[in-house]
Amino acid sequence: MFRGMKFELESKIKNKFVQKVEELSGENLSACYQCGKCSAGCPSAPFMDILPNQVIRLIQLGMKKELMNSKTIWICASCFTCSVRCPKGVDLAKIMEALRQIQLRQNIDYGKPLNLSKEKIGELPQIALVSNFRKFTA
Ligand code: SF4
Ligand code: SF4
Incomplete structure (x- = not known):
């Protein structure tokens, strides 16, 4: 009963974009508490317009357009440094891949x-x- 209520509440809070990213990545975006360790260790961060921890925050806020227009998801080298460093076990590399997939599935080539x-x-x-x-x- 309680689990059902929790699921219903989460569905209401998370918009479709957030749900899609979680479905494709298999990651729980709510787990991120914005410590910034992912960005601190990311070798591609100097070339990004949105830092890795900011990517998570923007997804949480449902800001799809800003993310889809950013270079960051394509600059990410899928090196998994962020995934290894995250104290909350968030696999950010998978989340970056999910964002790329969302764009590519709309037949938008980068x-x-x-x-x-x-x-x-x-x-x-x-x-x-x-x-x-x-x-x-x-
Ligand atoms: S390291 Fe993990 S918890 Fe910290 S900001 Fe990055 S994704 Fe969030
Ligand atoms: S996987 Fe991407 S976001 Fe994560 S540390 Fe490597 S380049 Fe940065």
């Missing part, structure tokens, strides 16, 4: 390898191109 010139394709490392197709395109 990387556009087909727009590259033949010369550029010849210059770039093949592994980078393959990764681009795999990770940044729908």
Whole structure:
């Protein structure tokens, strides 16, 4: 009975975006208490426009548009440093992947390898191109 009430309450508090991120990542966003350890250890943080702990906060607030327009989810290198450091066991790397999936499932490509010139394709490392197709395109 109590568990049912708790679930109903959580559903009312969490909007659809929050629920989708939790469903795709398997993570509990409410567990984050904003200690900032994830951002402090993130090697990609200097290149991000929204820091990793801020990503969680924005999701909690249901600010989908701000997140989808940010570079951060694509700059994340999926290195799992944040996931290992989090004292609350939040796997932020999985959350970043969930955010990328939400965008890619709307057929919005971040990387556009087909727009590259033949010369550029010849210059770039093949592994980078393959990764681009795999990770940044729908
Ligand atoms: S380390 Fe964990 S608890 Fe701390 S801000 Fe990052 S996700 Fe939240
Ligand atoms: S997985 Fe992404 S957000 Fe986490 S530490 Fe690595 S680059 Fe930063």
